[in-house]
Amino acid sequence: MVLYVPMLSTKRLSPTSYLVLGLLAREGPSTPYDLKRQVAATLGHFWSFPHALLYAEPPRLVELGLATETQELHGRRRRTFTITPAGDAAVQEWLRRPSQDSTELRDPGLLQLYFADLGSAETPRIITREQLAIHRAKLKAYEEQARVQRKSRDAAAPARLLEEWHGHSLRMGTLYERAAVAFWEEMASETGDDAAAPSDGRDEPLIA
Amino acid sequence: MVLYVPMLSTKRLSPTSYLVLGLLAREGPSTPYDLKRQVAATLGHFWSFPHALLYAEPPRLVELGLATETQELHGRRRRTFTITPAGDAAVQEWLRRPSQDSTELRDPGLLQLYFADLGSAETPRIITREQLAIHRAKLKAYEEQARVQRKSRDAAAPARLLEEWHGHSLRMGTLYERAAVAFWEEMASETGDDAAAPSDGRDEPLIA
DNA sequence: ACCGTCATGTAATCGGTTACATGATTCT
DNA sequence: AGAATCATGTAACCGATTACATGACGGT
Numbered sequence: 001m002v003l004y005v006p007m008l009s010t011k012r013l014s015p016t017s018y019l020v021l022g023l024l025a026r027e028g029p030s031t032p033y034d035l036k037r038q039v040a041a042t043l044g045h046f047w048s049f050p051h052a053l054l055y056a057e058p059p060r061l062v063e064l065g066l067a068t069e070t071q072e073l074h075g076r077r078r079r080t081f082t083i084t085p086a087g088d089a090a091v092q093e094w095l096r097r098p099s100q101d102s103t104e105l106r107d108p109g110l111l112q113l114y115f116a117d118l119g120s121a122e123t124p125r126i127i128t129r130e131q132l133a134i135h136r137a138k139l140k141a142y143e144e145q146a147r148v149q150r151k152s153r154d155a156a157a158p159a160r161l162l163e164e165w166h167g168h169s170l171r172m173g174t175l176y177e178r179a180a181v182a183f184w185e186e187m188a189s190e191t192g193d194d195a196a197a198p199s200d201g202r203d204e205p206l207i208a
Numbered sequence: 209m210v211l212y213v214p215m216l217s218t219k220r221l222s223p224t225s226y227l228v229l230g231l232l233a234r235e236g237p238s239t240p241y242d243l244k245r246q247v248a249a250t251l252g253h254f255w256s257f258p259h260a261l262l263y264a265e266p267p268r269l270v271e272l273g274l275a276t277e278t279q280e281l282h283g284r285r286r287r288t289f290t291i292t293p294a295g296d297a298a299v300q301e302w303l304r305r306p307s308q309d310s311t312e313l314r315d316p317g318l319l320q321l322y323f324a325d326l327g328s329a330e331t332p333r334i335i336t337r338e339q340l341a342i343h344r345a346k347l348k349a350y351e352e353q354a355r356v357q358r359k360s361r362d363a364a365a366p367a368r369l370l371e372e373w374h375g376h377s378l379r380m381g382t383l384y385e386r387a388a389v390a391f392w393e394e395m396a397s398e399t400g401d402d403a404a405a406p407s408d409g410r411d412e413p414l415i416a
Numbered sequence: 417a418c419c420g421t422c423a424t425g426t427a428a429t430c431g432g433t434t435a436c437a438t439g440a441t442t443c444t
Numbered sequence: 445a446g447a448a449t450c451a452t453g454t455a456a457c458c459g460a461t462t463a464c465a466t467g468a469c470g471g472t
Contacts (some may be wrong), residue, residue, distance in 0.1 A: 008246065011381070013317055014459075015314070015316060015457080016460090018323070019319065022319075022323035024327060025323075025326050026323070026325070026326060029326065031423095031424085032343065032424075032425085033423060033424065033425095034423095036423095041321070042222050043322060044316075046310075046311065046312070046313040047312060047313060047314050047315070047319075048312060050460070050461060051424090051425095051461085051465095052425085052460080052461070053459080053460065055424080055425065056426095056459080056460085057459095060459095061373060077424090077425095078423095078424080079424090079425090080466080091326055091327075092326075092327065093218065093459095094320070095320060095323065095324070095326065095327035095328075095331050095334075095335075096239075096327070096331075096334070097318075098317070098334050098337070098338030098339070099315045099317055099335075100321065100342065102253070102254075102342060102346070103314065103315040103316070103317070103318075103384075103388070104255060104256060104312065104313075104314040104315075105254040105255060105263060105311065105312075105313055105314075105381070105384055106223070106255050106311065106312040106313075106314070107255070107306035107311040107312075107380070108223060108304070108309045108311070109307055109311070110251075110311075110376075110377055110380055111226065111227065111251065111307075112302070112306065112307055113376055113377070114230070114251060114374070114377050115226070115234070115299070115303065116232075116303070117234070118233050118234060118299055118300075119303035119304070120303075123303050123304075126303075126304070126306050127303075127306050127307075128237035129306070130306030130307070130308065131306070132280055134235065134308065134310065138310070142348070162282065163466085166322070168318075168322070168395070168434080169318055169322050170323055171322070171391065172315070172318055172387075172388075172391050173313070175387040175388075175389055175390060176309070176313055176384065176392050177310075178387065179383040179384055179386065179387040180311070180380075180383075181378075182383060183379065183380050183383050186374070189419095191306035195253055197320065199251075205342070205431085206246070222430095222431075224428095224431080238453075239452085241450095241452065241453095243454095244451095257432095258432070258433060258434085259452090259453095260432080260433070260434080260454085261431080261432065261433085263433095263452080263453065263454080263469095264431080264432085264454095268431095282463060285452090285453095286451095286452075287452090287453090313460080326451090348457095401435090
C-alpha cells in the first residue's frame with residue numbers, strides 16, 4: 001500500500017497558471033484587470049483568455065502559496081496579487097523544461113471547410129469568402145501594430161530588450177495569418193472565386 | 209415581463225457537436241470509436257478531441273433529437289449513433305452561415321518564449337531547440353502523409369473528390385507547420401544557435 | 417445630470433480533461 | 445498461453461465559458 005504523496009508543490013499548473021505567474025513576475029503586483037490588459041495586447045490576439053479566467057486564476061495561486069492577495073479597503077476595493085518566492089521558483093522551474101505539448105490550432109472555419117462537401121455547391125465559396133476576410137483583416141491589424149511598435153521603439157529606445165519578447169508573439173501571429181491567407185486564397189481560386197487577388201502590402205518576407 | 213423562449217432547437221451547439229454531426233452525416237451510423245479514428249486521421253492532428261469527448265457528445269445529440277442510439281445486445285455491446293433528419297438540418301444550417309469565430313492558436317512553446325526574459329541566459333535557446341524539433345518532426349510527418357495519400361489516390365481514383373476535403377485540413381496543417389518552423393529558425397539564429405540550417409525537403413512552395 | 421464606456425467582479429453551468437477499468441484481438 | 449495493443453467505455457473533477465451585475469469615470 002503506497003501512501004507516498006508526490007510533491008504537493010508540483011500540483012500540476014495549467015498554461016493559464018503560468019500566464020498569470022509570469023505576468024506577476026514581470027510586471028509586479030497586479031490586479032486582474034491589469035492582467036487582462038497585458039494579455040489583450042499580446043497573446044490574447046490568438047489565445048483567448050476571457051477576463052473571468054484572469055479573475056479566477058490568481059485566487060487559485062494564492063491557495064497554492066504562489067501568490068498573495070491584498071485588497072483596497074475603500075473606493076473600488078481592488079484586489080491586488082503579488083507573486084511569492086515560491087511562485088518565482090515555479091516560473092523558473094517551468095522555464096527550465098521546454099514544453100513538449102503540441103500546439104492546438106482550433107479553427108472553426110477549417111472545421112466548416114472540412115464538411116463543405118455536405119452542403120450545397122456554394123458552400124465552399126461562402127466559407128472561403130468569410131475566412132479570407134477574417135484573416136486578411138487580422139493580418140492587416142498585426143502589421144499595423146508592428147509599424148506602431150517600431151515607431152515608438154525608435155523614440156524610446158531604453159525599453160527595447162523587454163519589448164522584443166512581446167514582439168515575438170506578435171510576429172508568430174503574423175506568420176500564422178500569412179499562412180492562413182495563403183491557404184484561403186488557394187481555396188478561393190480552387191472554388192473559382194476570383195477574390196484571390198492579393199491586396200495586402202507586404203513589408204517583410206514570409207521567411208525572414 | 210418577457211417570457212419569450214427563443215427557439216429551443218437553437219440550443220447552441222459547440223464545434224464538437226458539429227464535428228460529430230458532420231461525421232455522422234458523412235460516414236453514416238458510427239460508434240464513438242469510429243469517430244475517434246476519423247478525427248485522428250485529419251483534424252485531430254492539430255485540434256485534439258480526446259476520445260472521452262467523442263463518447264460524451266453523441267448522447268447529448270440524442271437528447272437534442274439530432275441523433276438516435278442503438279446498442280448491440282451481445283458481444284461488445286457497442287453503441288452506434290445515427291443522425292436524424294433534424295440533425296442533418298442542423299448541419300445544413302450551420303454550413304449556410306460561415307463561422308466568424310476566430311482561430312485559437314494555443315502554443316505552449318510560444319507562451320514560454322513570451323516569458324523567456326524571466327529565465328536565465330540559456331532559456332531562449334532551450335525553448336527554441338525543443339520547439340524546432342517538435343515542429344520539424346510534425347512537418348515531416350505531414351509531408352510524408354501527403355505523399356502516401358497522393359500514391360493511393362493515383363491507384364484508386366474513384367474516392368477522389370471526397371478525399372479532397374480531408375486533404376485540405378492536412379494542407380492547412382502543413383502550412384502552419386512551415387510557418388512555425390520558419391519562426392523558430394529565426395529565433396534560433398537570433399539566439400545564436402546554429403541549428404537553423406533547414407534540413408527538410410520541400411516539395412511544394414509555401415505559397416501555392 | 418446624464419450617458420457611454422471602462423473597470424470590476426461573481427455565479428452557475430457545462431464541456432473538457434484525466435484517470436480508471438476492462439473486454440477483445442493479434443502476435444510471438 | 446501470455447503479452448501487448450486495440451477497442452470501448454465510465455466517472456469525477458475542475459477549468460473555461462457565459463451571463464449577470466454594478467460601480468467609477470470622463471465627457472457633453
